[in-house]
Amino acid sequence: MDTKDYRSKLQAEMTDNATYMEVNEDRTKTIEKKVKKMADDMCKKGSISKDLKGYLTSSVGTSGKLQGNPKLHKTGVPLRTIVNGRNHPTEKMAEIVEMELRAHVTSLPSYIKDTTDFLRKLENIKQPLPAGTILFCLDVKALYPSVPRAEARDAVARALNQRANPSIPTEDVLNMMDTVLENNTISFDGRKFTQTEGTAIGSRLGMNYASTYLGSWESQQINFRLSISGMLMTFGAFGFTVSSR
Template sequence: MPDKTPDNLSKEERSALQSLKSRDDIVIKKADKGSTVVVLDKETYMAEAQRQLSDERFYKKLDSDPTKEFSTAITKTLDDMFEKNEIGINVYETLNPIDSRPGQFYLLPKIHKEGMPGRPIVSAIGHPMEKISEFIDLHLRPHVENLPSYLKDTTNYINKTPSTCLPDHTLLVTMDVTSLYTNIPHDEGIEACREVWDML
């Protein structure tokens, strides 16, 4: 049965959207914050992407796509773990990467900041590490949320703040970490996860 939901756009508006989508000289993205849609000149968008990807502190140019190599290494590790009865068949089949593809890099414009830099995002859909990341998040998230230092959002902070007046000489500050995820050292990040796990 065909969907009879009425279109909330006029024919002219629908035609304008199709016209924008067909253009190859612009990029349409949602803003990093809020519900705003941003239309960018493609050259400007690509220049910002190149600026970020050229930062060798966080990114390294490769001569070839390592996706297949990653998939093979993950499968071998899972094979070894399964043979040692460290994981069952369900976990093995869930985490084993099949028909993997590389992550897709894109930017969300930060229209609230001067120069409108982009927030780098790497879509991991289909990546060899996608299911493993989801598996780790599933098991770690409940314990991380129980840490005394955990703050989900502003509302969570307000709920944790004493309703009475704060002590004298209390100083409230905010911090913004540049390139948060690319600044987390891998070894220290793994060790932090181990510490949380060992607290269980």
């Protein structure tokens, strides 16, 4: 792709999208201080260990770097915005939140680890399928940036409260998640942006965060059953197999 076209398409994605807002200053140092204070407070009250506190505050400190992944299958070859969050002050908090949600996501009825896992599940369904059975897959457009934060926070809170042996209190995990989402700063071509909705494609806070929200949405919107006996199969391929197109 021509460099000029690449930059132009990325700029269009950032300026014509309600998900992002251009800002005038680099907030990296301010975010670093916020993360350090939060980690220090959690450590003092015993929510996290000194080692984890050190890990959370060990980033060098830089804003996310914007990249574009060409969607070759679409007309005009639009770009998928991907944020390289390496060394962002909040990225290690994002990692911890994802870890705390992992067990919940893998326990979702519609969870699929990979293609092999999907084929293995199909083997357990009685064949032939009952007349009228429909196999389908739902795809969410721009999944990560489209996740509504208020609804997702409620879903995450419920999931965290169901943990059998929580290593970090729910409220502290939620505060870390909020810090990640509210301070997702991005730089590109000399301009600076912040993400105002959803989460960034490329951030460590993404896969389990989005899957937790979708699992909650699914339970509310779809009469979902996965029957080993094969009486009924209505399969929504969420979890790790949901693509962000």
